[in-house]
Amino acid sequence: AESTPEEFLSILQVLRDRGALVDTFTKKRIHRKQLPITADDTLLVVGDHDTMTKAFQMLGVPFEKETSVSGGGVDKLKRKKRILSRDILPSDCYPPPLQKYMGRSFYETTQTMLLEEVKMKGGLRMFVKPKNEVKKFTGRVITTLYDVQSLPSDTYLYVCDCVHFMSEFRFFVQSGCVIGIQCYKGDPCLQSKLNMVIIKKAIDDLESSPYKTAAYALDFGLVSHTYKSEDSVTTDYKDVDSLFDTLLVEWNDAYSLGSYGFSSQHYTDMLIARWQEVARHVQHISQQN
Incomplete structure (x- = not known):
């Protein structure tokens, strides 16, 4: 889920309370490149996924060419398309360091x-x-x-594989530390059943890999212990002392994700941290060129 208008308004209020100079804009203005967006880590742009993609283009995030699907299988791909650099903006919802925590093929x-x-x-x-x-x-x-x-x-x-998650929780992570947890599906009372050892290990694995970012969210869900996947990638997720298994749902970058009632102060801090990280990457690339 992306940020909602209500979340944008809460961020707007936080920034104004902090004394920041804030202005609002329409999608039309950013699509027409009418905003002064530069690789400045004192600047912050907030919007939905499409808006942020345009903002990162204007910021100077470089493009790379990706072979895209063109009427065939993976071995019959023909066309190249330009995408924003995945070294700066990773987009794989199942990054390699976390795949063993999915518990399903x-x-x-x-x-x-x-x-x-x-x-x-x-x-x-x-x-x-x-x-x-x-x-x-x-x-x-x-x-x-x-x-x-x-x-x-x-x-x-x-x-x-299809999995029935009884409850799902979003872990908000900044600088490798969990700064908040929100239940976005199912019974929030089941949070105590989550295996925090597994979740901490998943965060540590991501943080020690090239796929880490300054801020992101990891979604984990609880599955009944009777669930079995015929071709499970791993058994690392198994918790023999619980009625539930804690499985990774997906990873989400911080720049465009739903807060589900998470603290607007901390949510704003995550957005700032991620924007500053991207801006520094762009500055570094510009200096090299």
Whole structure:
């Protein structure tokens, strides 16, 4: 989930209370490049995912070329498209250091390849979401050929085992430390059942990898201990002393995520920290050139 208008208003109030000079703008202005956005870490832009993508372009985040899907499988890709550098703006919702905490099998594919798989198997029940273009569509369960045909044909997909999360919690992380936890689905009283040892280990693994950022959110969910995945990637998530397993739902970058009632003060601090990190990256690249 992205930030909502109410969250934008709360950030606006926090910044004004701190004495910051704040102005609002329309999407039209940023799409027309009418805002003075530069690689200045004293500046901050706040908006939805599309707005922030435009802001990062204006900030000077470099583009890289990615081979995109073009009417075939992974081995038949033809077209190149420009995307914002993933060294600065990682977009994989299942970054490699965290994949062992998912507790379910998954694989990368394309719509064309998935269509062939469904035709061959006569149907399947799987959860599908975009791999990198995270706002391309909302993750969903697919069961029919029509479901697959409704997916975009020009992006990579993650296909995962379906898992019933009894409750889901967002962990807000800044500088490697958890600064808040919010339940966004299910029973918040189940928070005490989360295996914090597993969650801390996941954060430590991410923080010691090239995929870490200054601020981000990790979503974890509780699954009944009776859940079994036929092809689980790992058993690291197993908690033999609990009725539940603590599994990773996904990773989200801090610059555009829902707060679910999290402290507006800390939420604003996360946005500032992430913007400053991106601005410093751009400054460093400019100095090298």
